[in-house]
Amino acid sequence: MAPSLxxxxxxxxxxxxxxxxxxxxxxxxxxxxxxxxxxxxTIIIESQEDVDDEVAVDGQTSHDAPRKTHTRRFRxxxxxxxxxxxxxxxxxxxxxxxxxxSPTRQIAMMLxxxxxxxxxxxxxxxxxxxxGLNDHIPEDGRPKGDWRINIKREGIFKGxxxxxKLERMGIITSEDSSVGESVDDRNGEGWMKxxxxxxxxxxxxxxxxxxxxxxxxHSPYPGASPYPSRPGSPNRxxxxxxxPDMPGEMPQGLMTPQAQSPGGPFASGSHLPTYYPPPPTIFxxxxxxxxxxxxxxxAQGETFYTRYIPSLGQFxxxxxxxxxxxxxxxxxxxxxxxxxxxxxxxxxxxxxxPSIANMTIIPNDTDLLHKWMNDPRVDALFGMAGPRSVxxxxxxxxxxxxHSFPVIGCWDGKPFGYFELxxxxxxxxxxxxxxxxYGNWDRGFHALVGEQEFRGPHRVKVWMSALVHYxxxxxxxxxxxxxxxxxxxxxxxxYLQDVGFYKERExxxxxxxxxxxxxxxxxxxxPVL
Numbered sequence: 001m002a003p004s005l006x007x008x009x010x011x012x013x014x015x016x017x018x019x020x021x022x023x024x025x026x027x028x029x030x031x032x033x034x035x036x037x038x039x040x041x042t043i044i045i046e047s048q049e050d051v052d053d054e055v056a057v058d059g060q061t062s063h064d065a066p067r068k069t070h071t072r073r074f075r076x077x078x079x080x081x082x083x084x085x086x087x088x089x090x091x092x093x094x095x096x097x098x099x100x101x102s103p104t105r106q107i108a109m110m111l112x113x114x115x116x117x118x119x120x121x122x123x124x125x126x127x128x129x130x131x132g133l134n135d136h137i138p139e140d141g142r143p144k145g146d147w148r149i150n151i152k153r154e155g156i157f158k159g160x161x162x163x164x165k166l167e168r169m170g171i172i173t174s175e176d177s178s179v180g181e182s183v184d185d186r187n188g189e190g191w192m193k194x195x196x197x198x199x200x201x202x203x204x205x206x207x208x209x210x211x212x213x214x215x216x217x218h219s220p221y222p223g224a225s226p227y228p229s230r231p232g233s234p235n236r237x238x239x240x241x242x243x244p245d246m247p248g249e250m251p252q253g254l255m256t257p258q259a260q261s262p263g264g265p266f267a268s269g270s271h272l273p274t275y276y277p278p279p280p281t282i283f284x285x286x287x288x289x290x291x292x293x294x295x296x297x298x299a300q301g302e303t304f305y306t307r308y309i310p311s312l313g314q315f316x317x318x319x320x321x322x323x324x325x326x327x328x329x330x331x332x333x334x335x336x337x338x339x340x341x342x343x344x345x346x347x348x349x350x351x352x353x354p355s356i357a358n359m360t361i362i363p364n365d366t367d368l369l370h371k372w373m374n375d376p377r378v379d380a381l382f383g384m385a386g387p388r389s390v391x392x393x394x395x396x397x398x399x400x401x402x403h404s405f406p407v408i409g410c411w412d413g414k415p416f417g418y419f420e421l422x423x424x425x426x427x428x429x430x431x432x433x434x435x436x437x438y439g440n441w442d443r444g445f446h447a448l449v450g451e452q453e454f455r456g457p458h459r460v461k462v463w464m465s466a467l468v469h470y471x472x473x474x475x476x477x478x479x480x481x482x483x484x485x486x487x488x489x490x491x492x493x494x495y496l497q498d499v500g501f502y503k504e505r506e507x508x509x510x511x512x513x514x515x516x517x518x519x520x521x522x523x524x525x526x527p528v529l
Contacts, residue, residue, distance in 0.1 A: 011332060019042060021432075116206075151195060156298050169209075172196050315335055403427060432507045447463075479522075
């Protein structure tokens with residue numbers, strides 16, 4: 001198997017190459033900035049296949065008799081038969097980086113990155129075949145199983161408390177939720193059948209796991225976190241860390257769109273994970289509607305979602321729209337970034353090198369909306385054509401709305417569309433629904449693609465599924481995402497259906513007849529890759 005390059009959502013990359021009985025993962029970013037990972041680790045991954053003539057199932061059986069299986073080298077994913085564990089870790093020198101404060105979190109981060117690579121592999125056949133029971137039924141009529149990988153209690157995972165901690169983090173799970181009768185927990189009896197499903201993995205917020213290692217005082221590596229949340233602060237030794245706000249000091253992995261704006265989803269001056277659980281539910285009233293008090297959205301210009309799309313070879317990102325008169329500066333990862341072989345201590349960072357993202361002159365968001373809304377194709381759907389003041393007032397209103405916020409979508413930092421993410425309960429849509437149609441945390445969005453070069457069926461499916469993905473990650477209490485396109489916008493409705501939405505019914509708004517499109521968390525599998 002040829003080495004492959006894995007693009008993580010924070011802009012860092014890993015090289016994965018085949019080794020005996022498994023794969024070696026090597027971090028490519030140590031010379032550029034503080035890597036979130038040790039220099040490398042090795043995994044053992046193998047596949048089990050059924051050989052019993054009575055049963056031919058991907059990890060499933062309708063018989064009580066033990067299955068006969070044989071183990072082979074991993075080639076392509078199977079539905080339920082793959083087994084994984086981390087066999088070894090190569091840590092950086094203590095003279096360059098301080099050891100991870102929490103080794104468990106570092107191992108969790110490596111496991112998460114390994115699963116990120118694994119669930120980007122070709123999806124296995126989902127249909128389950130049981131000989132003598134359903135093998136006479138056409139394949140597309142057979143039951144479908146969830147794609148999962150088993151996590152073996154071997155290698156690094158043999159630690160007495162490690163798997164329980166990983167289970168508490170949500171990265172692994174088990175169908176056995178009992179306490180168990182064994183008094184001695186050292187044998188790990190209740191932790192032998194752990195797994196991670198594709199569906200469960202994509203519902204885990206990566207901010208729980210991605211963080212950076214702190215350099216030592218005399219390290220040759222850059223002194224500031226690649227994901228700063230504020231200007232440099234003094235450390236305990238009395239030296240100020242390098243200020244990431246200075247031009248040319250921002251590494252390629254940075255998520256901050258503007259030097260003055262808050263950090264993005266992985267911003268952490270303390271080198272710690274940036275995930276915070278949602279706040280407790282407290283209700284209030286708006287326009288006689290009882291609803292939970294909503295958390296404030298990200299700041300203007302702040303990137304809140306980014307992911308590399310292998311099928312397109314580009315990074316997709318979403319940031320909050322801005323009223324700034326200056327052109328936005330994209331500081332996040334782009335696909336055509338320079339390979340990460342810059343020498344340590346050179347003072348040169350990825351962000352200071354020429355790239356498509358920082359060389360292209362991009363209008364500010366108001367000018368973009370003015371251009372897009374005056375396109376006859378867009379105006380036919382949005383009806384917001386007119387002088388620049390019309391779009392500026394529209395954006396100003398959107399930024400001051402309590403139940404929604406405006407979003408700019410970008411491909412490799414270049415804006416392509418405008419979106420509005422809203423809470424259904426307080427939105428106009430909520431007035432046309434009954435209380436059984438939505439929950440307190442259900443969301444929806446409006447969408448338009450303004451740039452002709454970024455239109456096309458596959459791109460639409462990618463950003464649609466990415467916005468749904470963000471809704472699931474933003475609050476685990478969100479169970480449904482809804483849209484209400486005009487009922488004659490058949491192409492857009494078909495795109496929605498392609499990514500898992502279904503048409504529940506039609507709604508008569510004063511200005512349009514709309515199709516109520518829904519997707520449920522429990523029926524969603526993964527974003528389009």
